[in-house]
Amino acid sequence: MSINKTPTNRVYTYIAQRGVVSRADLMKEFDMSSSTMTRLLDDMIADKRLQESGRGSSTGGRRPILYETNPTYGYLFGLEISRIYSSMGLYDMHMNRLSAIRWKMDESMTPDVFMSKVQSAVRKFMKQHGLEQSNIVGMGVGAVGPLDRERGLILDPVYFPAQGWHNLPICERLEECLGFPVLLDNGANTALVGEHWALRSEHYQHMLYVHVGAGLRSAVMSNGQLVYGATDMEGAIGRMIIQAGNPANPGSSIDGALESFVSVHVIENEVREQNEPWSFELLVSALSAGDAVVQEKFKKAAAYLGIGLANLINVLHPEQVILGGALINAHESVFETAVEVARSHTYYYPQYKPLFSQGVLKEEAVAAGAAVMVLMQLA
Template sequence: MSITKTPANLVYTYIAQRGVVSRAELIKEFSMPSSSMTRLLDELIEGNKLREHGRGSSTGGRRPILYETNPTYGYLFGLEISRIYSSIGLYDMHMNRMSAIRWKMDESMTPDVFLARVQEAVHRFLHEHGLQPSSIVGMGVGAVGPLDRERGLILDPVYFPAQGWHNLPICELLEERLGFPVLLDNGANTALVGEHWALRSEYYQHMLYVHVGAGLRSAVMSNGQLVYGATDMEGAIGRMIIQAGDLSQPGSAINGSLESFVSVHAIENEVRELAMAGALTHVREVRGSGSDGGNGEIWSFEKLLHALSAGDIMVQEKFKQAAAYLGIGLANLINVLHPEKVILGGALLNAHECVFETAVEVARSHTYYYPQYKPLFSKGLLKEEAVAAGAAVMVLKQLP
């Protein structure tokens, strides 16, 4: 779904981002005649989208009227659809979270089961807060790609535990069940939108977001706007070649892609090989209920975290190795994009502090012009809430 930016939309979004503004500030920002701005503000107030917020300080004349968005004009839902966990949150128009719930994605979470879970959560949140469905402005969805954003489709997600998620018209299905508009973007983009919104008082214009979990996902912001390619590029970072194979063989270099070194699945596979060779020191504590072909234990990410916290040296080394490769991939992106701030998220980054620290150290040591140019690294302010909150912000920014 494409969004047309009207003058009212631009003014509303500007006020929402800054909290409280004066008419004079708006006139200066948008180069709009005073009479036109007054008329636009009056229309937004009459529509209950804005409200007056007292008066500002006098500069010699009358104290100026200040304006802010009306937090109870409507309410927003943000939905995350991911491979490991999904979540939904309810927000007012000031992006205050009112309710939220998170659940694990497993082989039972088919689209029908998932949609029923979302519908149940929506109805429960509305009941808890005494809201009518008509008060909901819309829902934003941040989903695992690849996507067709314009048509509202989840196309062909990899590593999804349940069946039935291919070519899924997620927006249409949600709108039929819920009765309000639904917007779709990939989860990396909505996470970056959410983090940018949370940092709006710091006025970052160039940002990079990288999520490392079952796969790798990234998003880029330039001049305060998301960067889109000719196709959904959320997972493209995972295809970055950092170790070339036999280039005479078509397709062989894919084995040297970043994702083959840096992902939950990559570490699971490597640790499984170590377990089969008897090289782990904490196998007994994390022993699974079955075996891998009779030769090695079934290793899940949860078991890896257990071994990591138990101090298994080999598992720690595998995590640090993955973090170092991630640092190389980050350096490649940073040297091309030159962001002011880099936000790192996902299950792998949050597994242990050494993963974040190692990735950042390697990225910095390979950054061109460092230390004269030093992008800031962070795990973000919203963390696990970033995707859902950013999806809700996506809906807010298309108002009125």
């Protein structure tokens, strides 16, 4: 969906990002006359998009009126579609989460079943909070790629346990059953948007997000904006070559790609060679219980992840690096090992020291960021 933002949208977005602003702040940012700005603010107050938020400090004259967005002007849904778990949240315009739900993505979770669950949860949340369809601004979807964002399609995802997810017109299907606009982006991008929003008071401009689960996904922000390539391949980080091998044998550890060493499936397959098949949940339990074999497998994956992170950091030079996903969340040792290895291979360290974290939103990042995407584009 192509968005052509009006002056009202741009002013609203600016205020939403900063929380509370004065008219003088807006006049410095936007090229419009004083009378035009006054009229625009009056109109936004009248239609309840904005509300007054007290008075600012005086600089010699009358104390200025402060403005903020109205949290109940509308409501947003954020939906995560991932390979292991999917989730959905309902938010107000200040991104306060009102309700949330999570689903396990097993063999039964075909698109039809998933759509039914989403529709049921949307209706339940709206009833719980006394909302009408007219109150909903829209839904943002953060999904596994590859995607066609403009056409709203999930193209050819791998490792999905259920059938039917290929070439799926996800936006069209959701809009038909829900009755409000739906925007699509890959989940790594929406997670980074969500974390950037949560950290907006820190004014980070250059950020890297890496999600490690059934596959590897990444997103990059430069000068406060997401970086998009010619194709929407969020999983391209997994094809980073970290060990020279045989390019004639792609998809195995011999080809040296990062995804051959780091993912939930890699650990599952390595343990399966030595034991009975274990689910990832059982592996996480064994990791926490101190199983030496399992600990070694996770440590090895985390170390390789650290090498991949160092390669990205040495090229992109982010201020903040956020790690998420099932593998990172499995145990604190995974995050710690990956960060330790990444730092030890970061060029010009310690003079250049990017900050590492698991984010503010953590497992909610994809869904919350998808809702922020709607707020920024449709409000």
